[in-house]
Amino acid sequence: MKLYGHPGSTCTRKVLTTLAEKGREAEFVSIDLFKGQQKSPDYLAKHPFGVVPFLEDDGFTMYESRAIIRYLDAKLPGPKLTPGDAPSLGRMEQWISVEQSYFTSPCMTIVRELVFTPMRGGTPDMDKVFKARGETGKVLDVVDRALMSQAYLAGDTFSLADISWLPYLQYLSATPHGTLITERPFVKSWWQRISTRPSWKKVNG
Ligand SMILES: N[C@@H](CCC(=O)N[C@@H](CS)C(=O)NCC(=O)O)C(=O)O
Known part of the structure; x- marks a missing residue:
């Protein structure tokens, strides 16, 4: 492969x-x-x-x-990352879609302006950052409410949905707006759970 x-x-x-x-x-x-x-x-x-x-x-x-x-x-053989029951599968797909449709763009606007633009010698557009912060926060409020009653996005088990959010949250956590994660209690504990998995440590390391 x-x-x-x-x-x-x-x-x-x-x-x-x-x-x-x-x-x-x-x-x-x-x-x-x-x-x-x-x-x-x-x-x-x-x-x-x-x-x-x-x-x-x-x-x-x-x-x-x-x-x-x-x-x-x-x-591939190995642990299943897609739930077997229909409601959890539906939830997994819902959160992958939310990531793609509403989260990634504003989250990566913050990262682009505050990390990549300065790396190339440019000046961040702070209006864009603050607008994107508001949009990112609204999505994370929704995630926070969902995670109040479950450990992972699809339910009780880690799935492809959690994997699809990890890389964006990692970049966000490295900016001053990483507080968007840590100021939401359920998002914060979920982030700690998923970002300390050996798989993510290997990829992020
Ligand atoms: N929808 C595509 C998006 C792929 C994508 O945008 N990849 C970025 C890196 S994360 C890229 O190759 N950017 C270089 C470019 O746009 O020229 C996917 O999920 O694979």
Whole structure:
């Protein structure tokens, strides 16, 4: 199995975490996003949208991180990361959709402005940061209420939904707006639970 990605990429990290939960390693092919290698003709021949990750598995190839993690969980032996009962499965899918639809964009706006823009010598747009902070906080309020009565997003067990939130929360936690996580008691304890898993420590380390 070969995974094309970038070690700092949130989408690559979801796939690496899923592999680690399954106790599986893939050959890692590093794509240099800073040099634009994802837009090279060779890579575009694999991934027509020119982003990472991209998976090759014994002649079968695919892209889109959320699809890849579902594929890996279905295919690989090891602990199941998708609940077997319909309500928990529905919850898992709901939270993966919430992450993609409402959370990732404002969360990564904060990270882009406060981490990546200064790294490139630019000045953060604080209006964007404060607007995004409000939006991110509203989503985390909803998560906080849901986690009042359960340990993980899908219910009692860790699932692909938790994996899909981990990389974004990690970046957010490294900004001054990491308080968005720590000031919500149920989000805070969930974050402690999921971010200390050996799989995430391996990927984040
Ligand atoms: N929906 C895609 C998004 C992939 C994506 O945006 N990847 C980023 C890294 S996390 C990327 O390759 N960015 C480089 C670029 O946009 O050129 C997925 O989930 O795989």
